[in-house]
Amino acid sequence: MSERQILRAESGFSKYRKAKGVIETMSFFSFKFLIFLIIVFIIYYIIPKRLKNSWLLIASYVFYASWNLKYSAVLLFITLISYATALTLPRMRKGRKWLLSLGIAVSLVTLCVFKFWEFWMDGLRTIFGISDPATGGIISIAAPIGLSFFVLTAIGYMVDVYRGKYEPESNCIRYALFISFFPNIMSGPIERGSNLLKQIQSDISFEYDTVKHGLMLMLWGYFLKCLIANRAAVIVDAAFGSYVEQTGFTMLFAVFLYGIQLYADFAGYSYIALGIAETFGYHLLVNFRQPYFALDMKDFWSRWHISLSTWLKDYVYIPLGGNRKGKVRQYLNLFITFLVSGIWHGNGWTYMIWGCIHGLYQVLERLIYPLRKAFLDKSHIKTDCFSYRFFHAIPTFLLVDFAWLFFRSPSAQDAVAIIKQIAGNFQFQSSVTEKLFLVGCDQRMLTILVVELLALLLVDLLHESKISIMGWLNRQNKLFRWILYLSCVLILLIGMIHDYGLDASTFIYAQF
């Protein structure tokens, strides 16, 4: 015992507690993560090529264990199950389907046990008449972070090997890295063997432009998350938290902002993940392509959470029969696929309703497609102009945003109550004149948010027009580029200090 400790033990400071120090988990915002990333990066490019994958695997498990050490076992379990299943599949002549089904079933059961634990426990409580959730010997467990994402990656890989798309990976380090790669383990993108695993199998060497591009992507991701999403969250959380007291206009504004918040939050995370991966020379699947510029719902799902929608298409919609078994069956398959998407997001009814709404959108869109096409053909309406895109993007956004209302609401009853509030208690004038819609924030914060949204709009417009910002930047003088980079970092830092203390730092999609 040191002298100081003795002194304290003798004094009254017996139950003295130490400062918590740096935060326990390594979120993408923590200083701990920054140090971790720098160390992993430097060592990664120093060590021989044959050790790179092992090093990244260790780093990935360290990152994952920082969230919860015990859940690393779940990650390891899923990795081993899918690895063994895929490795055995090509060697079997009979029963391949059964083995694949077993591999998928084990993965899905693991997912369902953890993800829907509370749902099952609620059922048990109801059956046994336990009113207090804390009693009755029913324990509460949280799902391992990223479980939904790496289970889908593993299932996709097993199916691909079964379909003979590629050979199974025999090197367990490479395969484990494919499943646990730390940039995307938390919230995707949901990777494919044909993309990430293929890159892991190849030699990665340092590429200046790729690393630079990765850093730029990270900067953009942090801008989206830390500035736009967190600022929008202030209004959204306050409005949804007390919707009974809000006017209809306020709630409409909050629902609109939620659409923006979710996009900035999830796309922000995805850009950070893509950026980190690129600094290590890996190109992850692009997850977002200006989703709110979508012209219809089909287009929207080809731009929003692309890795999930393509996964659902390849491993749910097509196995169900896709569009090969007639119109009615196609519509049913579409509906089921979106219902699965809703269930995947969480065990609440709101997610299921959200999935059903999107399923209905898809079915209705296909039903009216012949009429729409005939109308467009007959009326000679130009479809490759701004006005056409604008007047299609707006209703698409409104429909998507309507579905987000269910996604965000605590319960289906709350969502219905909010709709009633919007329809029956709109109070436009008082909401605007008395600034009631600025719940939880001030005029200045809204102005900053609007400026940031304009920046987002500009970048999305440039991307939509296939203009490469990086390409343009690379053509500029170094001094100009550096001033721009510095300005971006400074704006980000000032924005982060501005919002420091607001409690909106977690990623929305991390909960799924």
Next chain:
Amino acid sequence: MFHRKIVKDRYPAQRREGVSLMRKFYLNVLLFIIVLFSVLIFVDFLSMREPTRTILAELTDSTEYIAQDRGPDEIKPYLERTHYPDGTTKLIIGDSVCRQLFSHLQSRNTHIAMLGSNAGLTAAGQYIMAKEYLEHHPDTTDVFLLMLPKSLVRTFDTNWGYLYVVMPFVETDTLKYLDQETIDCLGDVYGELFLNPSVVQFIDRSPINRKIYLNMLKEHSEGYIPSNQLELADQYVYKIYTMCKERNVAFHLYPCPVSEASADKVQALRSDFEKSKIREISPDYLDMVTYYPAEQAGDGTHFTGKYANDDNYDRLIKDIYAGTELYDMLSFDEG
């Protein structure tokens, strides 16, 4: 090994290129970090000086961190007053309710130094105030400590502790008067580095630094958790008492009036009080607490609205402290 050697030498040109690109990257990153840090240091320097201080505070939404009536800016004038050779022989110290009740009587009581300040100081801060006053006023006859029960419970928290305990006393080099284990404890709660006078100045001058540090503190520290509610008060009120005793100065501890809404909290303190050293000094402290209707205190602690006026304060003092040494020495008449 042989195979590896062949692979190693297969693309020497590309490897050399890769190494030179990596070197270029590290150099650029290093240069960028140096430039960025230089800019950040310059911005931070600007945030410590007007007019850029206000502009940057606006930009970073840190204006509330430059409020002149909070933390060190609030406490330092009181500390300076303890040094004045003002001819006073009696001292009143205490929390903000004490200040509210007594400060208007200063002009009518020139023999008393009325230095009621803020509960954020904690009992430790009040001890430093008393010590400083006694050092500079050898003719002192009485020291009065007037605090709400909930102010006695105050400890080194992450909300006000740094602003009210560390900053003013580090900047005036008076923190050294606290016991070493208290200073160690402050170091553990707020970080030892942040007890350094230069670092305190660095944080104090810039609203941006204040905002970053105080928010980080809230995120990463739990504050000091005492073994019982009156632990800190026990230690430092008792120290004031013994210090006064050594100098033949009479020490008096009285409670400030409490809103009825907080009556339960006062009673909840009783078991700890019964075991405390404070009870030895002032056995009637808790029984002396006067409760007033809750509507008189808008914030639950201070008199607000029509109750916040000097006449009401005079009436309250006469009601609450009648028959005490405090009442006897006070003059309520002008001139």
